[in-house]
Amino acid sequence: MFNTEFLDIPALDSANGTVSLPGSKSISNRVLLLAALSQGTTTIHDLLDSDDTRVMLAGLQQLGCRITPSNVAPGQPLQITGIDGFLPNNARGQLFLGNAGTAMRPLTAALAVLGGDFEMTGVPRMYERPIGDLVDALRQLGCAIDYLKDEGFPPLKIGQPDFSQLGDAPIQVRGDVSSQFLTSLLMALPLLATDRDITIEVVGELISKPYIHITLELLARFGIAVKNDNWQRFVIPAGSRYQSPGSIHVEADASSASYFIALGAITADATEQNSIKILGVGKDSIQGDIRFIEAAQAMGAQVESGPNWLQVSRGVWPLKAIDLDCNHIPDAAMTLGVMALYANGTTTLRNIASWRVKETDRIAAMAIELRKLGATVEEGADYIRITPPASKQAWKAASIHTYDDHRVAMCFSLAAFNPAKLPVRIEDPKCVAKTFPDYFEALFSLCETERERIPVICIDGPTASGKGTIAAEVAKALGYQLLDSGALYRITGLAASRAGLALDESSEETIAEMALEMPVRFDAQQRVWLGDEDISLAIRSEEAGMNASRVSALPAVRSALVDLQLAFQHLPGLVADGRDMGTVIFPHAPLKVYLWASAQCRAERRYKQLISKGISANISTLLADLEARDARDMNRATAPLKPAEDSLQLDSSQMTIEEVVAQVLSWWQERQLFGRA
Numbered sequence: 001m002f003n004t005e006f007l008d009i010p011a012l013d014s015a016n017g018t019v020s021l022p023g024s025k026s027i028s029n030r031v032l033l034l035a036a037l038s039q040g041t042t043t044i045h046d047l048l049d050s051d052d053t054r055v056m057l058a059g060l061q062q063l064g065c066r067i068t069p070s071n072v073a074p075g076q077p078l079q080i081t082g083i084d085g086f087l088p089n090n091a092r093g094q095l096f097l098g099n100a101g102t103a104m105r106p107l108t109a110a111l112a113v114l115g116g117d118f119e120m121t122g123v124p125r126m127y128e129r130p131i132g133d134l135v136d137a138l139r140q141l142g143c144a145i146d147y148l149k150d151e152g153f154p155p156l157k158i159g160q161p162d163f164s165q166l167g168d169a170p171i172q173v174r175g176d177v178s179s180q181f182l183t184s185l186l187m188a189l190p191l192l193a194t195d196r197d198i199t200i201e202v203v204g205e206l207i208s209k210p211y212i213h214i215t216l217e218l219l220a221r222f223g224i225a226v227k228n229d230n231w232q233r234f235v236i237p238a239g240s241r242y243q244s245p246g247s248i249h250v251e252a253d254a255s256s257a258s259y260f261i262a263l264g265a266i267t268a269d270a271t272e273q274n275s276i277k278i279l280g281v282g283k284d285s286i287q288g289d290i291r292f293i294e295a296a297q298a299m300g301a302q303v304e305s306g307p308n309w310l311q312v313s314r315g316v317w318p319l320k321a322i323d324l325d326c327n328h329i330p331d332a333a334m335t336l337g338v339m340a341l342y343a344n345g346t347t348t349l350r351n352i353a354s355w356r357v358k359e360t361d362r363i364a365a366m367a368i369e370l371r372k373l374g375a376t377v378e379e380g381a382d383y384i385r386i387t388p389p390a391s392k393q394a395w396k397a398a399s400i401h402t403y404d405d406h407r408v409a410m411c412f413s414l415a416a417f418n419p420a421k422l423p424v425r426i427e428d429p430k431c432v433a434k435t436f437p438d439y440f441e442a443l444f445s446l447c448e449t450e451r452e453r454i455p456v457i458c459i460d461g462p463t464a465s466g467k468g469t470i471a472a473e474v475a476k477a478l479g480y481q482l483l484d485s486g487a488l489y490r491i492t493g494l495a496a497s498r499a500g501l502a503l504d505e506s507s508e509e510t511i512a513e514m515a516l517e518m519p520v521r522f523d524a525q526q527r528v529w530l531g532d533e534d535i536s537l538a539i540r541s542e543e544a545g546m547n548a549s550r551v552s553a554l555p556a557v558r559s560a561l562v563d564l565q566l567a568f569q570h571l572p573g574l575v576a577d578g579r580d581m582g583t584v585i586f587p588h589a590p591l592k593v594y595l596w597a598s599a600q601c602r603a604e605r606r607y608k609q610l611i612s613k614g615i616s617a618n619i620s621t622l623l624a625d626l627e628a629r630d631a632r633d634m635n636r637a638t639a640p641l642k643p644a645e646d647s648l649q650l651d652s653s654q655m656t657i658e659e660v661v662a663q664v665l666s667w668w669q670e671r672q673l674f675g676r677a
């Protein structure tokens with residue numbers, strides 16, 4: 001996940017490849033709750049691991065459900081033993097449900113029916129998302145629910161219900177603000193339908209209907225056969241009792257698929273090399289958002305589908321503008337808003353009033369952010385109309401505010417395909433954690449752009465200038481890759497000697513080939529990884545130093561390491577630390593910093609560092625060593641240490657690490673186009 005203040009996405013050219021999507025949020029949270037209410041143990045495969053499912057899991061644990069492992073582990077199923085319709089005696093407390101509508105609403109209904117003593121809390125935005133229609137319906141039954149803050153909104157207090165007045169009259173619920181209220185009743189009321197039918201009646205219009213279909217499908221899997229009378233009346237039969245299906249599999253998220261379907265539709269001309277295969281969800285999905293495919297096809301996408309897969313490529317270009325009622329695909333429809341930027345006219349998305357009460361006011365947010373990119377946007381109470389920038393020149397480099405809304409962050413990343421080849425800044429990219437924590441990693445793994453557009457920040461300087469620390473901090477702040485070029489010979493020496501190769505001419509070609517393939521990674525803690533192994537210490541040994549100098553004498557290895565260094569330049573950008581990054585390896589880097597400090601100051605820093613590690617040291621020896629090393633580095637024949645002509649020099653002698661990092665980041669910001677007229 002990109003845990004940075006913002007993420008700058010360079011202009012992208014094309015996309016190709018296969019993506020396996022994480023599990024559906026709507027299915028995951030329903031299955032979790034249903035398994036928790038059931039008799040028996042349910043093994044859940046491919047459960048989504050995201051903010052929304054974590055709050056649900058934590059809530060269920062608080063209620064006393066046995067869950068193993070206690071958190072979702074990649075590739076491992078999760079097991080829940082249900083409470084079989086009864087809360088343990090001591091179940092009470094405060095449940096924090098973040099901004100997860102699929103946790104807040106269904107858990108409120110289930111706990112209000114089960115009875116207890118609970119406070120349902122969440123993030124501030126949750127306290128602006130309506131729940132009044134659900135509370136009204138539950139109160140008809142005899143549930144005890146109080147508002148702790150504003151009438152009609154969480155936080156809520158749930159107490160002991162009184163079902164003594166419960167008759168046969170249908171429970172009425174409004175469905176025009178959120179379908180989640182009806183879903184919540186459908187999942188909670190089987191608990192009451194032990195000896196009588198329970199009927200739920202929808203008053204007025206029902207929005208987001210396909211989500212009710214998901215609910216009914218999953219209820220059936222857990223043994224509850226609800227009678228659906230034209231989406232207006234739902235009868236839960238007497239004798240209902242939740243029964244675990246034993247094992248259940250969560251489909252990939254069809255709303256998350258929308259970004260990759262759109263990606264397939266807008267990437268360069270359809271060829272073998274330009275198409276996106278999406279794994280985990282296919283046309284026969286139970287999720288309503290799968291019908292996003294039809295909207296994408298109407299705009300021009302070519303879509304093929306099989307069991308649990310989709311393959312998408314560009315069909316018509318520019319895309320065709322559409323005028324569509326999006327009530328059935330409220331979440332995925334936001335993606336159409338960004339696809340509209342690539343259409344040949346004005347696109348209108350209608351019947352989306354519910355956008356205003358989701359993670360943010362999504363109609364307002366989309367309008368503001370699309371305008372920043374140069375589009376003309378008209379918004380109404382329940383629609384949005386988008387006309388793309390009039391020409392290539394009319395596109396603007398925008399910093400997209402994301403309003404803590406995962407979908408704003410995800411759909412606007414697709415604006416990086418703009419014809420003006422401008423980068424896009426996504427503010428607060430970690431908000432995608434609500435449903436798709438690794439969204440940007442997945443996106444970058446498929447996308448390509450010209451090498452020159454992937455920014456490189458070079459930080460060169462003499463030994464002990466602090467460039468390793470600064471480079472790591474700058475990379476962390478920007479979410480960029482990190483290259484510690486100085487370590488590469490040591491890593492090569494280590495890998496070659498481990499492979500049993502002679503470190504001389506006889507193995508030169510083999511070592512060179514191996515060097516190019518080494519799975520090396522440098523992390524923000526300045527650790528060095530070879531595959532899954534932390535080799536930070538191993539490469540600092542005396543022997544590793546000697547091996548490094550032996551492999552560095554082999555010309556084929558030197559040249560392979562140049563290629564390896566260049567290969568570190570991938571999306572979204574790179575911070576490269578070394579001695580010849582700006583002068584030799586990345587001569588076209590848009591920012592080159594030459595970081596130095598007086599020899600005296602560097603000797604003192606190193607002295608303090610060694611002493612703090614309990615290693616004895618002598619300042620004057622350290623100083624003499626540093627000066628000798630400087631002289632060698634500056635006078636060597638190949639790639640001597642010197643500031644690149646176009647570098648900015650920074651004397652850090654009197655500066656703290658934070659000040660140096662801030663200076664480099666501020667130089668970087670000055671070079672960006674975002675928000676400029």
Ligand SMILES: O=C(O)C1=C[C@@H](OP(=O)(O)O)[C@@H](O)[C@H](O)C1
Nearest residue numbers: 026102178179180208211330354
């Ligand atoms: O039931 C569900 O899983 C959902 C229903 C929809 O909400 P509304 O019914 O409020 O439109 C959707 O937007 C939300 O992301 C998930």
Ligand SMILES: C=C(OP(=O)(O)O)C(=O)O
Nearest residue numbers: 099100101102331358359
């Ligand atoms: C509206 C959404 O979420 P929630 O489940 O919180 O309603 C969404 O994921 O787009």
